[in-house]
Amino acid sequence: MDASFWALVSLILFLALLAYLKVPGMLTKSLDDRADKIRNELDEARRLREEAQQLLAEYQRKRKDAEKEASEVIAAAEHEAAGLVAEARQKTDDYVKRRTAMAEQKIALAEAEAVNEVRQSAIDIAVSAAQTIIADKADEKTTGELFKSSVAELKERLN
Structure with a gap:
């Protein structure tokens, strides 16, 4: 029992020494500091996550x-x-219509010129034929009368 008694006394003295040196407070403070640090890290992690x-x-x-x-x-x-496509299509249609109209005008003009040339040729042929016939059949008296009637007709038309 003597050893047990001294072991008990040693234990009590050790616990008293620990209490005197405030070891439990230091452990508590260390654990509290660590808990605060972990809490701060968790708060920082939440803030970063947000x-x-x-x-x-x-x-x-x-x-x-x-x-x-x-x-x-x-x-x-x-x-x-x-x-743009609609506008281009419209412009193309307008261009085609203008070009068609111009072509039709050129064709009409060419037709008119052809008709005039045919008329002019017919007139020239008729005048030539008339001159030939009149020259063959006319004497001086008839020629003079035709000239006078032509001059009179010309004066009448000019007035």
Whole structure:
């Protein structure tokens, strides 16, 4: 029993020494400091996570806005392209109509010129034939009368 007694006394003295040196307070303080540190790290991790979620939401919003803007630009470009195609088609139709009208006018003019040439040729042939016939059949008296009647007719037409 003597050894047990001294072991008990040693234990009590050791515990008293630990209490006197405030070892339990230091352990508690160390554990509290570590708990505070872990709590701060958890708070920092939560804050960083929230920031990351906000950034993610902002980037997703920006992406949606960019997609919307891109689709609007594409729609505007398609609309403009359709307008340009319609305008080009209209201009082409107008050009074809103008060219057709010009060709028809040229054809009509050529027809009129051809008719006039035929008439002129017929007149020239008729005048030539008439001159030949009159020259063959006319004497001086008839020629003089024709000349006088032609001059009179010309005066009448000029007045």
